[in-house]
Amino acid sequence: MTLGGYLRKLKSVSIGIIIISLLPSLISGLDQTFNLRNYQMNGKTYDIFPGIFEKYFYSMTIVLGALVIGLFFAILFTFGATLLPRFLKRLVYGILTVFESVPDLLIVLSLQMFIIYIYQKTGWLISNVTVVYDDKIYLVPILVLSVLPTIQLFKITFLLLEEEKYKPYVNVAKSMGLGDYYILIRHVFRNVLFNLFLYFKTIFVFLLSNLFIVEYIFNIHGLMRIMLSPNTFVFLISTILIAVPFLYVFELAQWMIHKSTGEREKEAA
Amino acid sequence: MVTMLDVKNLKVMFHSKQAEMVAVDEVSFSVRAGETVALIGESGSGKSVTSQAIMGLLPDNGRIAGGEVSFLNQNLVKLSEKEMRRIRGMKISMIFQDATVSLNPTMKIGKQIVEGLHYHQLFPKKESKGEALRLLSIVGFENPSDIYHQYPGELSGGMKQRALIAMAISCEPQLVIADEPTTALDVTIQKQILDLMDDYKRRTETSILLITHDFGLVSEYADRVLVMYEGKIVEAADVFTLFRNPVHPYTKGLMNSIPRIEDPRVMLQTVRDMAVQEGTFEGRVFAPEVFSKDGVTYHAPSALIEVEKGHFVRFFTNKMEVSRT
């Protein structure tokens, strides 16, 4: 992958973002606020720079933390599930379909209620449930945000693994006298993780949407919240800030897939 | 010559939800050191199952129901999974049919072909790269150091098959089972691959069990031929005898289905049979026309009968009991 290709892509994506941010005023014919200096939230005025970078790193920390935790548990669960007999595997798949259907809003609100309930019963507050003004909390939003990716990733790795286990190269590895667990870890799991890369876009879009709900419900003053401010410039700069690192990851994923498999491009459904 | 592999009365059964069926029955043959033995037959005749049984890699619903597979006087059927792993790859290795899916797409070629060496700790890890390059050049790559870093997706079908051969010979096995190694390749590449295997065999005294359905390949590369049909060996002889004097109608049918350049006006013959039933087999059930050595009509398969020295044929007898010679 070349840096030039990435920059070109970044440029055209930025143009797309600019078009999108200008569209609302074209449609509704309203004057949009376009203020380079400050924005309002919860009735207070904040400076955009340099505060926005702080919000940005805060939100990214929550997202990455949740992604890492989600990935860890998804792999752990998948590994556990491979050891189950066949009828239990079908049960696991059924339970996953149920959990997958729970709206993110319901999960986030329920967890918030649960934390309040614990507080009311025991007086023990895991951390501030909602944020008043600018205090930062990490643990709770990361944990809450990691619930849904765990379910989603678990389902994907589970399905990928069942598919991967019966591929011919596994038989070839067996014919070379390699042990079952060695093959499972060094070949099958490795390929499942690699295939997860194919689903990275889907997972990312999902995660970003969840992040917004977590920030909104827990009243966290993060990047997603300030995108709601009526100042178009804030919306524009926030979106570009998100695009810069993740577009790179998308391109990297695409490049790796292309390189190692010739042309196995699969659109993750 | 040392007998490398000796299979006696091998019987393999598969079970489905409804019933259990016999896939391979009464299969006996031996492979001597440095010899290429061809196992020929149509799809569903049990040749691949035979090779899987030898390797101890039958699918979950298959089992060895009888007989023995001895490799250098050691009965493989009786070995534990752990002991079997010391045989696989190190003593007996296998080359698979479809090289395009037989390599792990996410692992570099170089790493993949010496993985067996690592696992069995036959080679110090530091020197493995040199060994991988050596193996790659053995199988005819002119630029092994480039190939080493490439992924399977970047290679053509023939190149992948060669990489697979490099992997199979990495631990210097004494027996290589090649399960239709060239079926998925085009004709020019086929010859290249088989010449490569033949050359390697001659240099290292390795034995090859070649599984194929192509009599053309058999005539060129095999020392002895076993014709397999419906889970049984129906004719066995050395390659010259068989081509000079095929006896079993199925063998004749297979041979006549190869075009002959010297005699172009003769129509190609199809294997004639009376399709009896849609069985549980992958292939068709073959009922040859009435056929015997002495004009008696037989309805059930006999044991292998030696019709001349080293030439065995399974006739149809009218009695169920096996008549031995």
Added chain:
Amino acid sequence: MNVGIWKQPQFITGLIILVSLLVASFVYPYFFELPKETKYLYENGNLVDVAPFPPSLVPPFGTDVFGRNLLALIINGAKYTLLIAFGIAMVRVMLGAVLAVIYHHYHDKLRPLFEDIIESTLFIPPAILGYVFLSPLAVKYSQENSGFAEMVATQSLVLILMGVPPLVSVFSKDMAKITDKEHIVSTLSLGAKNRYVYFKHVLPEMASRFWLVIAQQIIQVLILLSHLGVLYIFIGGAATIIDGDLLSAHEVYVSLTGEWAGLIGSNYEAIYHTPHIVLIPLGFFFLAIFSMNLVINGIQNNLKWSDRGRGW
């Protein structure tokens, strides 16, 4: 779509749940009156409680902040919620398919601009995108006092257009795969017109795919609606009314259609005191999404089955 789909238990179960919700929602007003607001509950002439009432007083789910029976509201709102989601998903897919044909045909000229816009939407959560487009609309309509139908139509249009570009991209890739198949190539080489090929081969081949995507889109729209609900963006617009007594007056947004997301939004303020008013409508969102997932599983199983049938 073929007959096999009616033999998929998951598909049938999901469909039965959704259809019974819809039927109940349509039939309900003929048998019961729509719930009335009851702010105060008296017993023997004494004030006992103020709305919202807990489930113990008004079974099975209690009432909302205006003292209306929650179950009745949910049943009543089901038709709006499900039909809006279905309508938006349906039109998205139809529009996506039509544009994909055009796009697939002329993609060389349209591609650069189009792909960039699609790629850039990945970095904006759909709820924020919807909010950015819909909140100026809400302000505008409340100022101009436009008609209810016009409001619903405009909002739906925005929600439809938001979802179309990614679908065009996905569909045109599918079409490219199909037109590369040998039977299409041979049809074209025999002199078939492009239009003929699209209507006779490409679109029929994609039919079951369209149904699958519609089902997936319904789920996405439902989730988007629930998000917009807590952002106080309701389909059909919101009326702002002053709630509470003179001393503690505060504004409350009320959905004008009564769909579930509006129910969540208008009760969202009350979540800390009476969580069930928000969580129960969300539970029904879960039920609807779960049924849709069953339908999707059914369609996918059926596709696998018929693919295998074709293979042999």
